[in-house]
Amino acid sequence: MTLVQPKRVSTFPFPKADPAKRKKDFSEVQQAYSKEEAMEEADRCLRCGTPVCIDACPVHLDVRGMNDAVAKGDFEQAYRRIRETNPLLGVTARCCPQLMGLCEDACVLRWQGEPVAIGMIQRFVADWERKHRQPDPSIEKATGKRVAVIGAGPAGLAAAELLRRYGHSVVVYEELQYAGGTAWYGIPDYHLPKDVLQYEVDRIKEMGIEIRYNISIGKQVTLTDLLDEFDAVLIATGCKDVMKLDIAGSNLKGVYDAYDFLQDVFVRGIDEYIKHPKYELGKDIIVIGGGDSALDAARTALRLTNGNVTIVYRRTENEMPADPTIMDEAKEEGIQFKFLAAPKSFNGSNNRLVSVTMYTMKLGAPDQTGRRSPEPVEGEDFNMKCDSVILAIGRAPNSFIQRAYNLKTGKRNSLYVDDHYRTSMERVFGTGDVVTGESLVVKAMAHGREAAQRIHEYLMNMEDKHISLYEKYYNERTYEKFVEGAYDGLPPP
Amino acid sequence: MVVEYTVKRTGGPGEAVIFLNDREVAKLSKEDDQVTLISRDGERWNISRRVEGELRPFSMQVKHGEKSVLTIKDNLFKHKGKFYLFMGIPEGKPMREILLGRRFICRLDNFPFNEHHEIDHETRSRIRRFRGPAVGELDGLGKAGHKVKLEDELKDIGLQISACSYLIYSAG
Ligand SMILES: Cc1cc2nc3c(=O)[nH]c(=O)nc-3n(C[C@H](O)[C@H](O)[C@H](O)COP(=O)(O)OP(=O)(O)OC[C@H]3O[C@@H](n4cnc5c(N)ncnc54)[C@H](O)[C@@H]3O)c2cc1C
Ligand code: SF4
Numbered sequence: 001m002t003l004v005q006p007k008r009v010s011t012f013p014f015p016k017a018d019p020a021k022r023k024k025d026f027s028e029v030q031q032a033y034s035k036e037e038a039m040e041e042a043d044r045c046l047r048c049g050t051p052v053c054i055d056a057c058p059v060h061l062d063v064r065g066m067n068d069a070v071a072k073g074d075f076e077q078a079y080r081r082i083r084e085t086n087p088l089l090g091v092t093a094r095c096c097p098q099l100m101g102l103c104e105d106a107c108v109l110r111w112q113g114e115p116v117a118i119g120m121i122q123r124f125v126a127d128w129e130r131k132h133r134q135p136d137p138s139i140e141k142a143t144g145k146r147v148a149v150i151g152a153g154p155a156g157l158a159a160a161e162l163l164r165r166y167g168h169s170v171v172v173y174e175e176l177q178y179a180g181g182t183a184w185y186g187i188p189d190y191h192l193p194k195d196v197l198q199y200e201v202d203r204i205k206e207m208g209i210e211i212r213y214n215i216s217i218g219k220q221v222t223l224t225d226l227l228d229e230f231d232a233v234l235i236a237t238g239c240k241d242v243m244k245l246d247i248a249g250s251n252l253k254g255v256y257d258a259y260d261f262l263q264d265v266f267v268r269g270i271d272e273y274i275k276h277p278k279y280e281l282g283k284d285i286i287v288i289g290g291g292d293s294a295l296d297a298a299r300t301a302l303r304l305t306n307g308n309v310t311i312v313y314r315r316t317e318n319e320m321p322a323d324p325t326i327m328d329e330a331k332e333e334g335i336q337f338k339f340l341a342a343p344k345s346f347n348g349s350n351n352r353l354v355s356v357t358m359y360t361m362k363l364g365a366p367d368q369t370g371r372r373s374p375e376p377v378e379g380e381d382f383n384m385k386c387d388s389v390i391l392a393i394g395r396a397p398n399s400f401i402q403r404a405y406n407l408k409t410g411k412r413n414s415l416y417v418d419d420h421y422r423t424s425m426e427r428v429f430g431t432g433d434v435v436t437g438e439s440l441v442v443k444a445m446a447h448g449r450e451a452a453q454r455i456h457e458y459l460m461n462m463e464d465k466h467i468s469l470y471e472k473y474y475n476e477r478t479y480e481k482f483v484e485g486a487y488d489g490l491p492p493p
Numbered sequence: 494m495v496v497e498y499t500v501k502r503t504g505g506p507g508e509a510v511i512f513l514n515d516r517e518v519a520k521l522s523k524e525d526d527q528v529t530l531i532s533r534d535g536e537r538w539n540i541s542r543r544v545e546g547e548l549r550p551f552s553m554q555v556k557h558g559e560k561s562v563l564t565i566k567d568n569l570f571k572h573k574g575k576f577y578l579f580m581g582i583p584e585g586k587p588m589r590e591i592l593l594g595r596r597f598i599c600r601l602d603n604f605p606f607n608e609h610h611e612i613d614h615e616t617r618s619r620i621r622r623f624r625g626p627a628v629g630e631l632d633g634l635g636k637a638g639h640k641v642k643l644e645d646e647l648k649d650i651g652l653q654i655s656a657c658s659y660l661i662y663s664a665g
Contacts (some may be wrong), residue, residue, distance in 0.1 A: 049506035050664040055550035099592055101580070101621045108665045110593060111634040317587060321622055324589035368603045370584055370624035411615055437615040471548040 006113025009041045013325050014120050019332040026189040026270050038124035042070035045116050049479045056106035058446030059085045060473040078125045079134050087161045090196040092442045093123035097323045136207050140167035145459045148230040150217045153181020154441045155432025156236035159448035160209045166456045170209045175216035183441050185267040188300050218404040232455050236432040240398035249346025254353030258297035258392035282387020283307035289392030290320040297390045298335050309335050314342040314361050314374040355385045397434045421451040494642035498655035502635040506664035530656045555653045563653045566609050576604040583627040598629030631658050639663040
């Protein structure tokens with residue numbers, strides 16, 4: 001029995017630019033839907049009584065309400081509905097892995113074919129709004145309370161936005177000269193053009209949030225200074241502590257860290273980097289790692305050099321944590337893969353890398369995650385010639401502030417917080433990747449919003465009346481209200 | 494898989510009938526926010542989205558009287574001392590294979606926690622990195638019939654698992 005249109009209006013998962021052309025520059029891979037395509041795709045939505053897509057979205061974006069409004073051509077209403085819980089709509093539309101445990105993975109149409117292309121519809125609405133500016137969400141009466149947020153990444157920005165809407169005065173401290181955190185300097189422009197992020201950061205600032213750039217808390221300004229000036233402080237300093245490979249030759253010229261590499265390439269804008277390149281990558285490049293960052297480093301290196309780029313991963317493709325849709329993009333562009341191999345030593349000549357000795361690996365017993373552990377196979381080492389190696393083997397939480405102020409830590413020096421997002425220091429809260437480890441933009445935002453809700457309850461002495469943002473959404477966005485069209489006033493915080 | 498349940502929507506999302514190998518064995522009925530699972534012989538279980546005092550996505554608590562029979566929290570549940578993951582990725586299967594269609598319940602054999610409350614922020618945020626053998630298969634939208642196939646080890650809570658699987662993932 002076919003109940004629904006099983007296929008998307010366009011190719012699955014979304015239309016893409018020609019790989020032969022796109023791999024030569026940093027232009028966007030994903031191609032937008034036209035107005036007609038967005039409306040037709042939105043109309044595939046069943047407007048479920050139990051919208052599992054919203055449950056699966058960490059910020060509980062009103063997907064059902066958006067689809068219904070877009071299908072009717074009412075983009076204003078669609079924007080208002082989704083802007084309510086997400087101040088980075090254009091960003092998350094482009095860089096959320098929607099099919100990997102998020103909205104599209106959960107959509108009930110997946111049982112009968114392809115899920116609704118929620119990300120593409122969201123992208124259409126966000127892009128439409130850039131051309132047809134809509135009012136900002138409402139802000140409650142000033143409370144007289146002041147909050148400092150450390151870090152202008154997705155977690156800090158989302159928290160700042162919600163706190164501001166509750167009527168608090170918010171100042172964000174950022175050690176770089178740009179806002180957006182890893183979304184600014186980590187996510188390559190071919191997935192997230194900088195102007196999309198910049199526009200949304202500017203809109204957040206226009207709500208009355210001050211961002212003080214080039215200030216590192218713990219260096220120029222101390223946590224104690226902040227506690228003197230503000231009623232509460234939120235630490236949202238992300239991940240930064242790079243994992244090192246302690247093997248022979250790690251200090252050779254030509255062995256680079258992927259996170260430093262991506263930051264150096266993107267932080268001042270790709271055009272600036274191309275004018276003043278810093279890395280000597282050569283033509284044969286090896287990237288070590290199996291996650292999305294390895295793919296980003298490889299595809300960035302390919303675009304900068306037009307060389308031969310090979311990703312080396314110690315397990316098989318089946319165990320790779322990278323998003324398979326991004327893997328497909330990389331393969332289409334000509335990135336090579338070598339599975340079941342791991343570096344044993346980096347070999348140099350005149351202090352410059354010339355090759356890597358690799359272990360051949362095999363899969364052994366499952367580890368704690370249930371994935372089979374890689375083990376070296378004796379006597380089967382081999383050499384790979386190369387000009388440079390980029391290591392993308394993971395980043396741990398940024399431990400600087402925890403160490404500087406002796407704050408309680410969790411796994412891998414993450415910032416410990418209790419269920420109220422409180423750290424071990426009075427009036428200091430924590431959120432985002434510095435607490436959870438490397439996650440996703442949208443998950444960091446959701447964490448930031450939950451922390452903001454807790455801070456608001458703390459500042460207003462309402463802690464005993466705590467209500468999670470999910471419960472709030474669940475109560476306010478019932479199917480009955482949706483059908484009556486009864487929830488379309490100005491969005492409450 | 495040794496048992497196969499089919500849940501078919503009859504009215505609103507909380508109203509359905511459940512078949513075990515084509516024989517009707519139970520129904521779901523909803524009043525206000527309360528869903529009740531009622532077997533053919535009149536046994537009743539209350540199903541709530543409130544887990545540990547909070548409404549949570551991908552979470553459900555099934556109670557028989559005062560006794561909790563099944564607690565699913567953020568897709569994870571524990572049964573006879575082992576953790577299981579709804580929407581899991583079976584060990585050895587490529588992720589691309591599960592982008593569309595069937596979903597799986599996986600047993601997390603080496604899961605490093607004993608209780609729900611011990612699971613840290615990082616593990617919850619990266620739960621899809623965990624793999625294990627598939628001991629359940631889920632397929633189909635409730636309107637057309639949501640199928641839940643289970644291995645022997647989940648048979649004794651099969652009815653409750655099928656009801657929750659339908660209510661959480663496939664009610665539409
Ligand atoms: C290469 C790469 C690619 C990624 N791609 C994606 C993707 O495609 N999609 C996706 O959803 N996620 C992606 N992620 C993950 C995502 O970017 C992060 O999960 C998210 O940005 C975390 O947000 P955050 O606010 O917690 O931390 P961050 O984004 O890291 O922000 C922390 C901010 O705090 C600032 N800061 C740190 N210390 C101080 C201090 N002492 N004083 C003042 N400021 C300070 C930092 O400069 C930074 O701006 C990617 C990550 C990487 C590394
Ligand atoms: S689950 Fe899919 S079909 Fe149902 S409301 Fe969400 S997007 Fe629409």
